[in-house]
Amino acid sequence: MYLTREEEALLDGEKGPTLQKAMELLTALGDIYGADSLVPIKSAQIAGVSYKTIGDAGLEWISDLKGKVVVPSILNPAGMDLERWHEMGVDEEFAANQTKIIEAYQRLGIRCECTCTPYHIDTSLASFGDHLAWSESSAVSYANSVIGARTNREGGPSALAAALIGKTANYGYHLDENRAPVITVQVDCQLSGADYGALGYLVGAQVGSDIPMFRLQSRPTNTELKALGAAMAASGAVALYHVVGVTPESGSYQAPDETITIERSQLDEVFGKDRGHHVDLAALGCPHYSLEELELAAELLEGVRVEKEVWIYTSRQVRDASPDAVRRIEASGAKVFVDTCMVVSPATDRFGYVLTDSGKALKYIPGMCGVGSGLASIRECLKGRNSD
Numbered sequence: 001m002y003l004t005r006e007e008e009a010l011l012d013g014e015k016g017p018t019l020q021k022a023m024e025l026l027t028a029l030g031d032i033y034g035a036d037s038l039v040p041i042k043s044a045q046i047a048g049v050s051y052k053t054i055g056d057a058g059l060e061w062i063s064d065l066k067g068k069v070v071v072p073s074i075l076n077p078a079g080m081d082l083e084r085w086h087e088m089g090v091d092e093e094f095a096a097n098q099t100k101i102i103e104a105y106q107r108l109g110i111r112c113e114c115t116c117t118p119y120h121i122d123t124s125l126a127s128f129g130d131h132l133a134w135s136e137s138s139a140v141s142y143a144n145s146v147i148g149a150r151t152n153r154e155g156g157p158s159a160l161a162a163a164l165i166g167k168t169a170n171y172g173y174h175l176d177e178n179r180a181p182v183i184t185v186q187v188d189c190q191l192s193g194a195d196y197g198a199l200g201y202l203v204g205a206q207v208g209s210d211i212p213m214f215r216l217q218s219r220p221t222n223t224e225l226k227a228l229g230a231a232m233a234a235s236g237a238v239a240l241y242h243v244v245g246v247t248p249e250s251g252s253y254q255a256p257d258e259t260i261t262i263e264r265s266q267l268d269e270v271f272g273k274d275r276g277h278h279v280d281l282a283a284l285g286c287p288h289y290s291l292e293e294l295e296l297a298a299e300l301l302e303g304v305r306v307e308k309e310v311w312i313y314t315s316r317q318v319r320d321a322s323p324d325a326v327r328r329i330e331a332s333g334a335k336v337f338v339d340t341c342m343v344v345s346p347a348t349d350r351f352g353y354v355l356t357d358s359g360k361a362l363k364y365i366p367g368m369c370g371v372g373s374g375l376a377s378i379r380e381c382l383k384g385r386n387s388d
């Protein structure tokens with residue numbers, strides 16, 4: 001891989017061991033994947049924040065790093081709401097360790113707005129054609145597919161290395177030749193809301209890491225595209241998809257001949273998996289809810305008293321942008337938590353069965369939290385039952 005004189009100096013340790021380690025990581029990745037050079041990035045989004053997922057080893061590793069990031073960098077959700085963790089039932093020891101992780105990232109100059117939807121809070125982080133180093137898989141999918149920016153599915157350490165250097169290795173989705181669709185997905189029914197999560201759940205499992213191109217009968221909103229991409233990144237490893245006539249790069253490609261078809265009955269099977277199962281927690285906001293989703297939840301909960309625990313996750317900025325929606329939601333007995341989510345927080349682990357409106361959470365909750373999960377529309381989730 002070609003390195004400039006300045007990059008060589010960083011690799012030789014002339015600017016200290018942290019930047020040397022960061023360069024070693026980026027050049028190792030570049031060598032493995034055949035990158036020709038490093039490419040400057042606009043922003044970084046760094047996963048590996050929850051103490052539940054990185055533990056003491058991760059905390060130690062981050063705490064040892066010195067220096068400052070050189071591009072806008074933002075964290076993925078942590079293991080708790082940084083202010084209301086008591087209400088989530090998170091214990092003191094976990095909270096203390098989680099706080100140390102956040103402080104270690106802060107010392108590196110990283111914005112500790114812990115969210116997997118950075119595009120909801122700061123549109124300057126990613127625009128069409130920008131190179132990025134983002135690591136949370138749904139954020140990667142949204143950046144590549146809906147915004148038309150370019151990022152690989154970075155690991156937490158490689159995103160952090162890229163943030164410190166301001167560049168990443170130029171391979172994979174950074175290159176035009178790796179962004180073409182390889183399979184067409186024909187959807188033979190109208191879709192809305194949580195249908196997109198169910199569709200992503202099915203398609204991800206079938207296409208793995210291939211790039212699908214969708215032919216849809218309905219026109220999805222960006223919220224629905226967010227849900228589709230998140231689910232495909234969880235049940236498969238899809239980091240980029242196109243939707244004919246909708247996503248920004250779809251017009252550059254023909255739909256591939258190889259085709260899979262999805263029918264209504266297949267989506268109904270995903271929703272019907274555990275129909276009638278007792279629900280302990282309804283968890284919404286995977287990926288983190290946007291302002292529109294929060295306001296919809298507030299509208300649906302108007303005058304209602306929830307019967308089950310209903311927890312809605314969003315970013316701090318979205319919550320603060322709509323205090324009225326938060327007040328209306330919480331008047332029903334539901335709670336709005338920020339900085340965290342149902343998958344990366346240990347708080348979910350004590351519930352027996354979780355109902356969600358997210359195809360990604362449906363997939364991850366059993367493995368990451370050790371509890372059962374079912375998929376339902378936002379309306380059914382807010383009622384605390386899956387009887388759609």
Ligand code: F3S
Binds near residue numbers: 076341342344360364
């Ligand atoms: Fe975000 Fe957590 Fe889902 S990080 S995409 S809300 S699993």
